[in-house]
Amino acid sequence: MSVPLTLRDLCEDRGLGLRIAGPPADLDRPIGWVHASELDDPTPYLDGGELLLTVGLGPHAGTGPRDYVARLAAHGLSGLGFGTGLGYDEIPAAVVDACARAGLPLLEVPERTPFLALTKAVAAAHAADRYAEVVRTDEARRALTAAALSTGVSAAGPAGVTRRGAGGTANVLAALAERLDAWVLVCDGDGRVRHAVPRSAARRASGLGEEIAKVRDHAGRSCVSMSDGARQVVLQPVRLLGPAVLVVGRNRPFTPVDQRIVEIAVSVLTLSHTRSAAVGRAERRLRTAVLRALLTLPGGGAEQVLADTWDPLPEGPVVVVAFGGRLSGPLPPALLDALDRAAPGFHAELDDRVVAVVPGETDDAVAAALAPAARHPDVRAGVSDPAPPGELDRALREATRALDAADRRDRPVVRFADLAAGGLADLVPPADAAAFAASVLAPLLRHDAERRGDLVGSLREWLAHHGQWDPAAARLGVHRHTLRARMAKAAALLERDLDSPGVRAELWFALHLPG
Incomplete structure (x- = not known):
């Protein structure tokens, strides 16, 4: 991770020959840029964080050194560099006193050191930082891509958390957690923790439920960053099997490069899943073809x-x-x-x-x-x-x-x-069974509906007694010859042979269906 150039770094560069003027000051302030100006109020042209260079005209113009320095300090400048050997052989005491009062670091720049040398030093340091960021981002991209292509597993956890067999997704999350020295979660569309690195991070989801839901349900692509003192959490939507949210957190702020690496992880996960989904669709079609072959071949x-x-x-x-x-x-x-x-x-x-x-x-x-x-x-x-x-x-x-x-x-x-x-009734869908019973028994039901006898009840009792006439007739309270006549009538209406075991089984099934 790159470290911003500070005033101390410039002072320690012997080639520049800078000297700290006045009482000790905060030299660990980062330098955003170097700017030279002799205006009595250059702040409208500054963003804050700059090292301002002057040969002494600005501090002694307008309202004087004290107000001049106070404006610079209030604007958030990193420090003031005073060039000697031109207008002043040494830094005026009024300027030294004003910087001490305002807590603004004051550096003496000797005549042999052109202001341009300071500009080049800061520009080179920034270029090195940018290059280091590019290298770190590129290394992260390659590492996360390699993790996505890997089949090994980097994390394990309880139910609902990353386990063996989770594949490239688990490896990407483990690589992301290692590179950022952070904990990582993926929560699915139901709010469940699908992956957690390390496994103990799963418990953090309960405190982030509302934020996770907002990111998951947002209509467009959105990123949410939450900061609580030194702790920072970043939430990004990600598409896996369905809408999900990637949550990354740690106990110190994320740099812009860190957040870029999180975005890279989201892209890698999305592309990896898209690729896996395409392969998975082809694999499922092959599985279906194999299954059909299994069902038709000997x-x-x-x-x-x-x-x-x-x-x-x-x-x-x-x-x-x-x-x-x-x-x-x-x-x-x-x-x-x-x-x-x-x-x-x-x-x-x-x-x-x-x-x-x-x-x-x-x-x-x-x-x-x-x-x-x-x-x-x-x-x-x-x-x-x-x-x-x-x-x-x-x-x-x-x-x-x-x-x-x-x-x-x-x-x-x-x-x-x-x-x-x-x-048997449990093996046949109710609608099919009812239709079968209604079709088979329809002639008997019509006969009984016209009050010409009780063929349905007589048939049920006769079958229940295995075709034995006397016990069935006794149960019905009729003479056995009457029962014989009814069964002959039923056989004629049904156009079936009641002595056939198959016919008896079908009729017994139809007679005992509910309805």
């Missing part, structure tokens, strides 16, 4: 396709997890990103669902695949039974049925094993 061929294009399927049984939900659009990109980082096995998009194929020997892999969806309340998941890798199509059908049931029941997760245990 078992051995499917496994070979996956081995040639992706990681091989795990040995032993696999479980398929299907993700969908009550969403107005596609599944959240954050869910796909989380599956990339957290879910074992293979996953791909298929139509309006995301399908994950994970090892099925234990529940650990399934739990890891389901964990990212828990953060999205509108996402639903269906889990298949374990299946051999060659029977992925069956497992996908099971997961899809379970997903449909989860959507109907408004439950986050439904497992096919639980669904199957609930009976």
